[in-house]
Amino acid sequence: MASIKTQFEIPGKMKTWSYALIGVGLVALIAGLVIKGFSADEHEQTQFWGTLMYNTIFWTLVCNASMFFICVTTMAMGGWQQSFRRIPEAISTMVPIFGAITFAVLIYVVVGHKHHIYHWLDSEAVANDPILKGKAGFLNPVFFIIWTTLTIGLWSLLGWRMRQLSSEADEAPMDAEKGASFIWRNTIRAALFVVWFALTVGSTIPWLWMMSIDAHWYSTMYSWYTFASSFVSGMSLIALWVIYLKNKGYLELTSQEHLHDIGKFMFAFSIFWTYLWFSQYMLIWYANIPEETVYFKHRVQGPYKGIFFLNLIINFLCPLLILMKRSAKRNYTLITFMAVLIIFGHWIDFYQMVMGSLSKEHVTLGWFDFGILSLFVGMMILGVGKALTKKPLVPKYHPFLKESVIHQV
Amino acid sequence: MAKKKFVVGCFDDEAVLFPAVKKVRTSGYKIHDVYTPFAVHGLDHALGMRETSLHTAGFIYGITGTTTALSCISWIFTLDWPLNIGGKPHFALPAWVPIIFELTVLFAAVGMVLTFCYLCQLAPFVKKHHFHARATDDLFVMVIECTDKTNVDDLKAFLSSNGAVETDVQVAEEGWWLGRYDKDEMMFENKEIVAA
Numbered sequence: 001m002a003s004i005k006t007q008f009e010i011p012g013k014m015k016t017w018s019y020a021l022i023g024v025g026l027v028a029l030i031a032g033l034v035i036k037g038f039s040a041d042e043h044e045q046t047q048f049w050g051t052l053m054y055n056t057i058f059w060t061l062v063c064n065a066s067m068f069f070i071c072v073t074t075m076a077m078g079g080w081q082q083s084f085r086r087i088p089e090a091i092s093t094m095v096p097i098f099g100a101i102t103f104a105v106l107i108y109v110v111v112g113h114k115h116h117i118y119h120w121l122d123s124e125a126v127a128n129d130p131i132l133k134g135k136a137g138f139l140n141p142v143f144f145i146i147w148t149t150l151t152i153g154l155w156s157l158l159g160w161r162m163r164q165l166s167s168e169a170d171e172a173p174m175d176a177e178k179g180a181s182f183i184w185r186n187t188i189r190a191a192l193f194v195v196w197f198a199l200t201v202g203s204t205i206p207w208l209w210m211m212s213i214d215a216h217w218y219s220t221m222y223s224w225y226t227f228a229s230s231f232v233s234g235m236s237l238i239a240l241w242v243i244y245l246k247n248k249g250y251l252e253l254t255s256q257e258h259l260h261d262i263g264k265f266m267f268a269f270s271i272f273w274t275y276l277w278f279s280q281y282m283l284i285w286y287a288n289i290p291e292e293t294v295y296f297k298h299r300v301q302g303p304y305k306g307i308f309f310l311n312l313i314i315n316f317l318c319p320l321l322i323l324m325k326r327s328a329k330r331n332y333t334l335i336t337f338m339a340v341l342i343i344f345g346h347w348i349d350f351y352q353m354v355m356g357s358l359s360k361e362h363v364t365l366g367w368f369d370f371g372i373l374s375l376f377v378g379m380m381i382l383g384v385g386k387a388l389t390k391k392p393l394v395p396k397y398h399p400f401l402k403e404s405v406i407h408q409v
Numbered sequence: 410m411a412k413k414k415f416v417v418g419c420f421d422d423e424a425v426l427f428p429a430v431k432k433v434r435t436s437g438y439k440i441h442d443v444y445t446p447f448a449v450h451g452l453d454h455a456l457g458m459r460e461t462s463l464h465t466a467g468f469i470y471g472i473t474g475t476t477t478a479l480s481c482i483s484w485i486f487t488l489d490w491p492l493n494i495g496g497k498p499h500f501a502l503p504a505w506v507p508i509i510f511e512l513t514v515l516f517a518a519v520g521m522v523l524t525f526c527y528l529c530q531l532a533p534f535v536k537k538h539h540f541h542a543r544a545t546d547d548l549f550v551m552v553i554e555c556t557d558k559t560n561v562d563d564l565k566a567f568l569s570s571n572g573a574v575e576t577d578v579q580v581a582e583e584g585w586w587l588g589r590y591d592k593d594e595m596m597f598e599n600k601e602i603v604a605a
Contacts, residue, residue, distance in 0.1 A: 278506060281503065282503045286497075286504060288495070326464075408450055
């Protein structure tokens with residue numbers, strides 16, 4: 001294995017690009033803060049904080065999906081992902097960073113009493129509203145702050161423990177006994193993460209962070225829908241990094257076979273996302289109860305109509321028709337194109353989930369949204385690039401590495 | 410019913426089978442088929458078989474199911490017998506999606522199973538010659554079709570030198586025929602069992 005390049009070095013071009021993106025993002029952020037954040041107009045302020053919210057939440061969840069991918073494949077005794085597992089690991093190092101930003105934004109919104117965003121912050125309105133009163137045990141500032149702190153803290157901590165254990169596979173060859181104990185400890189730590197993931201992304205967190213913007217409305221599908229959205233984008237992000245590193249001449253042990261399986265994840269979870277989208281939509285459409293249809297009214301018939309259906313085309317029809325063929329999933333160019341498309345599509349999805357509730361009359365998608373997007377993309381590229389340089393790209397003594405090398409689809 | 414002459418070589422290890430397949434093919438022999446107790450990854454590739462078109466057939470069946478369901482249900486509910494159901498529009502697409510989906514799956518699944526059976530010539534009473542009973546147990550059975558010019562003894566020696574544990578010549582029907590199992594020879598009574 002001596003000839004394999006395992007030490008990643010950040011190319012100058014990547015640095016330039018990420019700093020440029022961050023620069024553009026910072027300019028947009030400052031301009032947005034001056035024009036919108038400090039504006040006397042409540043709508044402008046709401047738009048400013050709403051834009052920060054959906055971007056921070058989206059990127060945190062997408063990066064966290066990488067750790068979820070590592071943990072579920074570990075628990076399933078998967079071997080095929082070992083040759084590129086350092087990439088999802090590197091992506092998941094962004095969770096503490098993006099998590100801290102999300103935390104700051106959300107706590108500011110709650111402590112700063114932004115009741116135009118979270119209606120349930122308005123204690124007077126809650127006191128006169130039987131529905132909100134009934135939800136007060138869940139939707140109150142104290143619970144929000146504690147649960148958000150715990151969520152982001154434990155995602156970071158459990159993910160860090162998982163990555164730390166992975167470094168043992170770089171140190172020394174393992175005999176059967178040591179290998180078995182290594183796999184067992186991996187399984188335990190992965191299980192802890194997955195349980196916490198289920199309690200947060202799988203259920204409470206999307207309700208708390210995003211669904212509670214429509215404080216009266218609820219859908220039990222919402223969290224799974226958000227999870228599917230973030231997981232399929234997370235797989236696309238992994239695919240993009242794998243292809244990038246392949247192009248730079250790294251990851252010699254990773255081949256089309258691995259790309260094919262990542263492509264299958266992108267395809268399958270696009271379908272899964274649509275399944276949840278439809279399950280949520282159809283039941284509400286069929287029952288036609290005003291307090292439920294209120295969520296879809298301005299999205300399907302109002303100003304968000306275009307984005308709402310564009311969303312379905314990008315995130316369902318394109319993956320379905322383009323990624324269906326085996327040869328498409330093994331084609332680096334096509335997977336790159338689809339990965340970018342899927343990440344963009346789900347970013348738009350998060351946009352309409354949050355901003356669709358905050359600004360019901362106007363679609364506000366504009367320079368500020370794309371500026372903040374560029375800020376996060378820049379930070380992601382730089383952060384993941386730096387994390388990749390810190391560890392060898394191949395865990396060369398991992399007991400399952402051979403399984404990955406001979407992987408065939 | 411064309412009978413043909415085949416040389417049969419039995420292997421007891423995948424790792425021996427693959428190089429043997431490669432050697433037999435490069436030596437110019439025509440492999441009729443390789444019978445294995447389980448699906449062997451990459452063997453179809455090693456045998457140089459073309460990619461199956463079963464999935465293309467499946468896609469076409471699926472599309473057929475989609476159009477059948479959509480055209481049927483929209484004709485029924487908008488033209489033939491419009492009903493007012495809960496004040497919904499006659500063309501109530503969301504309510505039809507589950508049915509359209511189910512019919513797509515049904516057409517694709519049933520169509521592909523039948524196509525698969527057709528391609529493999531599997532049906533009740535359709536019989537094919539078994540070259541070796543242990544192909545269903547623990548032997549990989551390679552069957553090579555003989556031509557007029559094939560030197561059978563050379564070929565058998567060639568297979569043995571490439572790791573075949575057992576070789577044999579059979580004149581057998583290459584296609585299928587209709588029959589009943591209880592009237593044919595009892596495969597399980599098969600005489601010689603050669604130690605592997």
